[in-house]
Amino acid sequence: MSTSDAPAPTGGDTSAAHPRFAEALRELGLDVEIRRFPEATRTAAEAAAALGCELGEIVKSLIFEADGVPVLVLMDGSSRVDMELVRQELGAAKVRRPGADVVREVTGYAIGGVPPFGHRTRTRVLADRGLLAHATVWAAAGTPYTVFPLDPRTLIGHAGGAVVDVREQAG
Template sequence: MSKAPTAHPRFSEALSDLALDDVEIRAFPDATRTAAQAAEAIGCELSQIVKSLVFEADGEPVLVLMDGASRVDVGLVRAELGAGTVSRAGADLVRRATGYAIGGVPPFGHVSRMRVLADRGLLAHGTVWAAAGTPHTVFALAPGELIAHAGGSVVDVREQTAGVP
């Protein structure tokens, strides 16, 4: 366990700008690129992991924050945005929009502003964990605080499976 210097420098700066200097950053020797890898390394539930996923909606990047146990329903994202087309962003767009590589994208501290949708399911936990700008670092925060710092709108964009409300 270590402090902010192990996080990506841009993300460390974002934490400082938001007066979040006391946020715990954990670094792992092995990458935590997937939600399952992160949950295992941290020792938390998969649903406590925040996936920061970039989509392209009518040519514009949009960030969707989703719990690690769920999938994004692209149709719900399209409806929420009133967009004609929505698809997962490619690695180049992710890096251009956020300044980070896939697997290390944090929920805030990006190089550009974009619309942020946060699935309501994140609020079911007292603490959630998200990438701190690298595939080897994560940080913990209360979900409401994380969503507020990300400038996110709380929405319902989780893919529903048969028999699950």
């Protein structure tokens, strides 16, 4: 599918986004295009296929727990998070993936729709440097049916993210 076959943009209309995320966009003064898909795109691969973009242009917003404290990691869709590098970056004894209930409690969103900002609670944010390799990245707009584009520096800035190297290396 080419990008021209992707769902039509809705311009500055944020009605397709999750209400909490739409409010976060308003508070930040961001006017972004929200795209809504007819079917859920719960994985980065599904979102990339629906948009007709590269997998690496999808932002995964992933919640981890470092010594029991939630942390958000922003990673490109073609890479995996190296939990040991996250542990070292945070100076934590242990980093783990929490259950879906914790993700929803911390962010206010279900897995598959977690945006990079506009969460229920403020968490520390680590953004993998690999996101900066793209002119535009696409992230969830609060639901598995919606995404929005933004340049990665602006996205990371609004998320309050520290740019780090936490990508799992091949091999």
